[in-house]
Amino acid sequence: MVLSLLILTVAISIAVPEATLVAGALTLLSALIGLLIVRGVQLIISLVLVGCGLAALIAGLLLGDRPDLADFLTVNQDLIAMLAAVSFVRLITTSTETPAPRLSGAKAVWRTAAAVHLLGSVINISAINLIGERLGKDGRLSRLNELLLSRSFSAGAFWSPFWGATAAAIAYAPGAKSNVLILCGLCLALVALTYSITATVRRFGPSLGNYHGYVLTWRALRIPLALAVVVLGLHTLIPETPITRLVLVGSLGITVVTLFFIQPRTAGSRLFSHVRSALPRLSGELTLFASAGVLAIGLGSFFNAVQLELPVTQYTIPVAWATTLVMAMLSLVGVHPVISIAAVAAVIVPLHPDPTLYAMSGMIAWGASAAAGPISGLNIYLNGRFGTNNFAIARRNLPYFIVVLALAWPVLWLCDTLA
Numbered sequence: 216m217v218l219s220l221l222i223l224t225v226a227i228s229i230a231v232p233e234a235t236l237v238a239g240a241l242t243l244l245s246a247l248i249g250l251l252i253v254r255g256v257q258l259i260i261s262l263v264l265v266g267c268g269l270a271a272l273i274a275g276l277l278l279g280d281r282p283d284l285a286d287f288l289t290v291n292q293d294l295i296a297m298l299a300a301v302s303f304v305r306l307i308t309t310s311t312e313t314p315a316p317r318l319s320g321a322k323a324v325w326r327t328a329a330a331v332h333l334l335g336s337v338i339n340i341s342a343i344n345l346i347g348e349r350l351g352k353d354g355r356l357s358r359l360n361e362l363l364l365s366r367s368f369s370a371g372a373f374w375s376p377f378w379g380a381t382a383a384a385i386a387y388a389p390g391a392k393s394n395v396l397i398l399c400g401l402c403l404a405l406v407a408l409t410y411s412i413t414a415t416v417r418r419f420g421p422s423l424g425n426y427h428g429y430v431l432t433w434r435a436l437r438i439p440l441a442l443a444v445v446v447l448g449l450h451t452l453i454p455e456t457p458i459t460r461l462v463l464v465g466s467l468g469i470t471v472v473t474l475f476f477i478q479p480r481t482a483g484s485r486l487f488s489h490v491r492s493a494l495p496r497l498s499g500e501l502t503l504f505a506s507a508g509v510l511a512i513g514l515g516s517f518f519n520a521v522q523l524e525l526p527v528t529q530y531t532i533p534v535a536w537a538t539t540l541v542m543a544m545l546s547l548v549g550v551h552p553v554i555s556i557a558a559v560a561a562v563i564v565p566l567h568p569d570p571t572l573y574a575m576s577g578m579i580a581w582g583a584s585a586a587a588g589p590i591s592g593l594n595i596y597l598n599g600r601f602g603t604n605n606f607a608i609a610r611r612n613l614p615y616f617i618v619v620l621a622l623a624w625p626v627l628w629l630c631d632t633l634a
Contacts, residue, residue, distance in 0.1 A: 217245045218299045218494045218501070222463065225296035229453070229460050239288025242295055242505055249502030257499040264506035264554065268513030275516030282516050291508035293459040294382040294553075295501045299494060300463040301377055303470040305341050306485055307477075308334075308438050320424050321416045327428030328367040328412045330435070332404070336371035337439035339378065340596055343368055346429045347601055356601045359418055361608050365586045366411040366615055369593055372582030373407070374400025376446060377466075380581035382459045383504070383553045387511065387560035387577070388570035392634055393450060393458040395571050399630040400578060407619050414614075441469055500592075507557045514561035523565060530568030535627045538563065539576040543620060546584030546591065555580065571634035572627060579623045587616035 221241040228234035250261055275282070318326055327350070334342035343364055350360045372380035374397050381400075385391050419426060445465040450458060474482035527534050538559050545555040556577040563573070585593045587609050594605035 216490075217241055217248060218296075218497070219490050221245060221292065222296045222300050222467070225293055225460060226464055226467070229456050229464070235292070236285060236288045238292040238296065239285075242292040242508070243288070245295070246502055246505035246509070249498045249505065252495070253499045253502055257503060260551070261502050261506040264503075264510045268506070268509035268511070271510070271513030271517040275513070275518075275520040278517070278520035280516045280520035282512070282519075287512065289508070289512075291383070291386050291504050291553075293457055293463075294379065294386045295504050297382050297459040297463045297466075298379055298501065298504075299497060300466045301339065302493060302497060303486070303489060304338050304438065304442070304466050305493075306489060307470055307473045308338050308341065308345075308435075319427050323426050323428040324363065324416050324419070324423075325412055326431055328363055328408060328415075330429045330431040331364055331367035332370055332408065333431075333439060334435060335368040336375035337377045337442055339371075340593070343593070343596065344600060347597075349429050351601055354601060356597075356603060358607075358611070359415060361597065361601075361603050362415055362418075362611060363412075365593060365597065365608055365612060366415075367408060369582050369585035370404040370407050370411075372585055373404045373578055374398075376458045376462050377442070378581075379504075380552065380578045381574075382462075383556050383581070384574035384577035385457060385459060386508075387556050388568070388574040389457075391570040391574035395630060395633045396574055396578065399575055399626050399633065402629065403579065403619070403622055403626045404582075406622055407615070410618055411615055438469065438473070442466065445469060503551060504553055507551070507553045510554065511557035511561055514558060515564065518561055518564060523562065525563070525565060527566065530563060530566040530572065532572075532624070532627050532631055534563075534566070535568075535572050535576045535631075536624050538573070539580050539623050539627070540620060542577060542580035543584050543616075546580060547588050547616075549588070549590045551592075552577070552581040552584060569631065569634055572631050575627060575630040576623075579619065579626065583616050583619040583623075587612040 221238055224234050224238040224241055228238055250258065250265070253261065327346070331342060331346055334345065347356060347364060350356060356364070372378050375381060376393060376397065381396065385393070416423065442465055445468065446458070446461050449456070449461045449465065471486070474485060478485070542552065542555040542559055546552045560573065585591045588594060589606045589609035594608050597603045597608065598605040
């Protein structure tokens with residue numbers, strides 16, 4: 216119920232900015248509830264983040280920093296509300312149709328990669344489940360399908376406003392230009408996917424001609440396309456509104472309208488069922504994001520007080536590339552990208568970085584590490600859902616990881632030029 220109120224309050228804040236403070240309070244409440252619900256590793260990580268954040272905040276206060284009260288109520292509420300709202304899209308994107316494949320060979324590989332990327336860019340991990348079920352045999356994926364899914368899906372982090380990567384990056388880089396991020400991220404995704412799919416096609420060898428992959432249909436594409444049109448249209452009309460809030464409104468609006476149009480008798484019950492059963496299952500991830508927000512607030516206060524001296528004085532393209540490497544490497548060894556983005560953002564405050572450039576840096580790091588991190592959310596999901604060896608997938612994705620980080624420099628240069 217708290218998450219539902221949070222979604223509603225963030226949506227209201229588009230017209231009533233003061234509602235942001237209420238949304239912040241609801242975020243803190245949801246984090247507190249989450250700490251009582253989540254178990255295992257997620258609980259430990261969240262407690263460590265909150266503990267470190269509070270310790271840093273207390274240290275900052277003792278050293279003389281006096282943060283604004285409003286700072287305490289800006290704990291990633293837009294990011295959390297957006298991710299919760301996007302989950303509703305699953306209600307209208309599940310498809311049981313299995314049309315006969317018309318393509319085979321290299322064309323089928325490219326079509327499958329395009330389907331994973333386009334659907335994954337909007338409905339996130341649900342696309343992996345939907346397409347993986349069609350590609351798998353007896354609930355298992357071949358090694359080449361594992362590579363195809365992990366690389367094509369993770370590239371969505373480079374540009375998609377429906378991904379947590381974009382939302383997190385913008386949350387810690389307020390003022391970032393969404394149109395520049397989408398354009399530059401699409402360029403990186405296009406080049407990275409071209410390299411990835413070309414390499415994957417070669418790996419098929421003699422069996423390539425028998426590959427049919429996933430059939431991309433208009434029925435599967437129409438909801439993602441409608442969402443993209445609505446969000447970009449809203450962004451054109453109200454460009455000052457954060458893209459995360461537009462994604463929230465677009466996701467909920469299209470879901471509600473579609474459900475009441477195609478299933479008017481059951482639409483209300485399905486929405487209520489999602490609120491009651493599906494939203495609580497997001498508690499682990501959303502509590503982690505809220506905890507990372509507490510850490511960022513605490514670190515920000517501490518670094519403001521100590522006046523940290525950095526070896527550089529400006530956030531240039533080389534520095535942006537270096538921060539991309541740092542965030543990617545941290546994520547590679549198990550640090551969640553939202554944590555590394557939050558921590559690095561607090562450290563580089565004295566450099567007054569261009570928000571668009573820093574957001575792009577965080578999005579690249581997130582996408583690269585999602586494919587190559589052995590304990591990234593994506594690879595853990597593949598392991599749990601299809602029984603894959605996530606460490607083996609990560610190892611085979613290391614060349615892709617290196618290529619993406621090499622491409623990051625020219626993409627950051629383009630981003631800096633356009634911003």
